Amino acid sequence: MRPYTLHGMNPDLFITPASAEEVAATLRHAARTGAAVVPWGAGLHQHLGHGPARYEIALDMTRLHRVVEYSPPDLVLTVEAGARLGDVQALLAQQSQWLPWNPPRGAEATIGGLLAAGASGPLRLGYGPPRDWTLGMRVALGDGRLVKSGAKVVKNVAGYDAHKLHLGALGTLGVIVEATFKVAPLPETMQTIVLRFREPPPLPALAVLHEPPLAPVSLVAQTGDGRLTEGNDDSGISGSIQNPKSKIQNGWVAVRFAGVRAAVARQLQVAAQRGVELGAIAEVLESSDDVAFWEELADVPAPRNDGSLGLRAGVAPGHMVQLAQLLETTAQRRGWQSFSSCYLGLGLAYSRWWPGPEPAADAIALALAELRAGLQPLGGYAVVEDCPSAMRPTLDIWGPAPGSARLMLALRERWNPSEVLNPGRYVCIKG
């Protein structure tokens, strides 16, 4: 049996359904009895959100791992939620296709877990978020209704796009049992240029790295003074600054291109030129290192048991500079080290603060409040993704409720009326 321990809590029982109907039946039963259910994929994103308010049943989805339909000429794939993304990618690769999606822990994580976690990845700049590739779903709602939305074709406007509501919802509206994706042909090649700056990378000037003719599929800058390998890292990620092979280093900017060889080659050249003009040393990575490099980079947001605080913060892409500054100065002012992986062009940053060996929860709460106050006029937000577990109950993980919270709560009352799915973990917690 797997340990379904979550933030120190253990379930009374675990269930490993073998069909969508069994998932629905479990939820029907739970809704009737009020037993709280925590859906599990590979468990690699269970650190997100609050701990559950109650936890009676672990609903292990990993037996639902079949490929339901895959028609390569149609570029459409339907898989059960428990399938691992890595396995799915391997299947697609046999047909020179892929899901252009490289989320943290993407090899081992399950499709359903990744969708529920709202995990994206650096490829999002070029290919859009998984939302753009998800054509439909089957979902077991919190009251046991087994429902579908969308269709198994690349365009559909029949019915509401209800499946979008489950993306990033941490399974609080329903449990995803099956998803249909549009898939893409694999590009002929992908290659990356790393720009090394002696000073912190000049973020405002980096906009030239995604101006025509450059159309990078990923563009990530590493800022801050912290080091990912400090402390007691048991995350399994190969280290960074101590690891001479690692390219994830402060002050480095990674730009990835995809497409036909000649087009990629020209873009690498132009990017190198633009980088050098900005004062960087440019290094084009061997294309054989490309995948491993980006896997490591995509894993930066994964939890680390080193006493640090992992944040996800977003702003309109034009405010990225201010976001990076806020993330750094808020930490600096307290003498904490920080590190941010800034997804340029997207307005998304994954950041880490190291508040020292025995951090006071209220000091962190204060820093968070300060960060959010700075983000508020920019229309930005910050979410705590990872933190020392003792601190989690006291922190405001999600920040202020969105303006449409009333509608969100009303929707949850309809789809998860007994509040049995991941109670208390997501935004808009009932009083």
Add this chain to the structure above:
Amino acid sequence: MPKPTLITELNAALGPRYVLHRPEELMLYEYDGSALDQATPEVVVVPSSTAEVAAVARIAQAHGLPLVARGAGTGLAGGSIADRGGIVVSLARMDRILSINPQERTAVVQPGVVNVELSERAAPFGLHFAPDPSSQKSSTVGGNAAANAGGPHCLKYGVTTNHVLAATLVLSDGSVVQLGGSAPDAPGYDLLGAVVGSEGTLGIVTELTVRLTANPEDVRTFLAIYDTMDGASSSVAAIIAAGIIPAALEMLVGRGITAVEESVRAGYPAGAAAVLLIELDGLHEELQVQQEQVVALCREHGASEVRVAADPVQRAKLWAGRKGALAACARIAPHYHIQDGVVPRSKLIEVLRQTEEIAARYHLIVVNIFHAGDGNLHPLLLFDMREPGVRARAIAAGEELLRACVAAGGTISGEHGIGLEKRDYIGWMFNADDLSAFADLRAVFDGAGLMNPCKLVPSGSSCADIRMAKGAQRALAAGAWV
């Protein structure tokens, strides 16, 4: 006749000039681009701001009247027809582009902005608004969002929902909510994702933030000419199978080619069995490689000739022909009933043949001009409404066409919407539980059930009895508008 108090209240909120209730004023709002549906609202309002739309919603709720939002009225499914009466909210005056942010590649617009005008205004920055429905010269961004419109170029660039970042929504109780935002992945459920494509049934969008797309460095447009429909279909499959996603991949079959050519004189080969209009865009090097591949694949699959558009003028003409196809087909017969089914690309040939077989059985002319790359068929059934019984035949044939699409694993609508025309078919795709989840969603936004009631997903007992739009018979008598 609407109650005098209703008019008084609306006049007070908007000014009498923007409250239309005389029969000759209302006539203009009886129909949309779907030639078969027609109904007269009790009153039409033309608000100028979010606050005015909210005021109208409060008045509607107090009177228990439906609210039907309307952009340019180019919809092809009856979505903006007030078949239950009530208030049509025309967003024609809310037509300002509020800002363009070239650095972020976004624009903030009011819903009444015409699609193509946004692209024109973004052009100096090297940007455009990617959704390009054929109606783009008149349809509005708000209408595009309501229908989750597509267009030829959504093959590569995605449909409207992929390009809407935020919206201001007026609910039926008069409250105003902001959904989405320019910051990605803000905490909270993706309500915006449900609102785009909801055909005005959840609320009225009064402002949108949309994504703009960088213009490609290079564009190549071809016309591949075939003696058989099968050759064109198998070329489509072969291009996609080769890992090429063209910017657009359109097919014109049979009589439609002649009609289009007579209308635009763009060099479409009248008399050909089928043509593919193929557009590649991207970086020069990419196009160099892909052009060779595409031309070879087309020839391999039976193209007798592949012509390359020599210059932007010729390219624009080819597209004018494609986008004006619906109007061009009026040369064949005065009335149409257009369908919008989608099938897996691999089923294209099979379903195309079925469309011809079904049309023949119902003694109707069918023209297929459609988004082949997406598998999105637009069988255009052509007829003359003066012929007795033809309307019913067209509806029955359309229904059979859609059944064929669903049977092939597809959907009843790819981009036009469900509206009135297809709401009775929604049960082919969704069971009672699916529909109950949709009804939940609708009730969350519109507890009063007044937002474009009985469209898209009929719910509530009041929708049980409808089969055909009120006033359809009158439309017949009056001669439908094409």
